Amino acid sequence: MIRDDDVRHVAELARLELDEQEFERYAGQLSTILEHIDKISELDLSQVEPLLHVLDLESVMREDEPTPSLSREDALANGPEVQDGAFRVPPIVRE
């Protein structure tokens, strides 16, 4: 069972503003989903290695050679608020 406090904590971690109805709805729905997910605890997994990648790829390295990338103009093209060639955001540190 996921508690109301947990839901609020998780929403804060995820930077999601939720209204009271959403908190209530997600608390109930997440509890139901997690109850089903808890089925995994039936299994003895103590001897099983986690599967990190389906293709068992080794670390993929390439030569570090500079190649053309997005122009500044393209990179800024979708910015909600652009000023002087940069993304403008509200204050980061409050007075």
Place this chain on the structure above:
Amino acid sequence: MSLLGYSVLEAREKLRQGEVSAVELAEAYLGQIERVEDEVNAYLHLDAERTLDEARRAGEGDGELAGLPTAIKDVLCTRGIPTTCGSRMLEKFVPVYTATCVDQVTAAGAVYLGKTNMDEFAMGSSTENSAFGPTRNPWDTGRVPGGSSGGSAAAVAAGEAPWALGTDTGGSIRQPAAFCGVVGFKPTYGAVSRYGLVAFASSFDQVGPITRTVRDAALMFRFLVGKDPRDSTSVALPGKPQVPGDGSLEGVRIGVVAELSGEGIDAVVRRVFEEALAALEGAGAAIGEAAMPHAEYCIPAYYILAPAEASANLARYDGVRYGFRAEGAGDVIEMYEHTRGAGFGDEVKRRIMLGTYALSAGYYEAYYGQAQKVRRLVRQDFETAFGEFDFLVSPTTPTTAFALGEKVDDPLTMYMSDVCTTPANLAGTPAISIPAGLAEGLPVGLQIFGRACEDEKLLEAAHAAEQAIGFDAVPPLLAEVI
């Protein structure tokens, strides 16, 4: 016969013989869109002028896909063409680059037809989670087309596109293909570059074709594959895949996955599935029973791992560099919270919450770590079964297409519609859904799983199975014009 009645390969033959022009072909599809799109709502973006322009130009080219109109799921970036992912968050987003797979089909001469509707950020099994309204199933417009590639599947079924690109994270190509009576192919993980595919769950996401026939799927697949320096998880398959010729199922060992074919599968679906098996047996296949002992743990493992990856991937929607930004916030944290609260829809928020919870301190080992272990067990199940069988089969979905609104308020029930499809994503193996027949007027899909990196063999077998089954029904709104 109307051009809409042809498979892509047949249409291409007509183009090559000069019996029709690329413009005529494009006009036929634009005409059907004009006629039925209000009912189906398969597309989020259409640009008839662009389509006709490209058809005019491509018609003169000699690319292998020259002049073939192609619909693209709106999760694939297209330079200069809006890419919304079915979300308010990206309503005004216009990519500055194009996905590798789209570039490759375009370079072969394919013509832009439109961007198709989808569940927001590919999260859902009904296309009801699109911020721009649901797509409707062409077989019965009171029902869902499946999801998340519901727009692509519905467009192909309704004759609004000869073929389409989709993406499959937990079944999002195969499940809508099954619901709409078309072919949907999820390749081996890594076979198709994910560069330019807007990420949902990166260790699962895979691009693939939705088509009317298996041979058409193989034709498109030829131009999707390849190792891409821009996607370090992409791999080169051995050789460029070929379009299968007339194959045979003689002596092919096919294992029916018991856990995905019995309990929990609707009786009407089971009946059509069994008829399809009889057809495969009639064509010479040796049918046996295969076991997937960890099948019942696939949904629990998938719904930890995929939301966990999603919660990390969707952190990028912060209102800074692209997409929606909520106005009036006092500081940057408030701006993030307002932007994400207002920009994301219900299911996306639910999955971000679920994934963030599963990754949060104190729960990581209990959920994420355990689910990764289950993932290994599922892959071992496949390896064991493939020791005994060449291919595995099951119904693609436990039910036929359900009614609009029926499951939208009950997430767990909605998640269970992925029960037969998630195993392939967990294990990374290729899988295809082909039409098996109709149950009470609605399509049923036969799913065939192949060995990892043996996509071409899977397509050969699926083509032979398709011939043995002989499904040729189309929904009424297409039947009346061909």
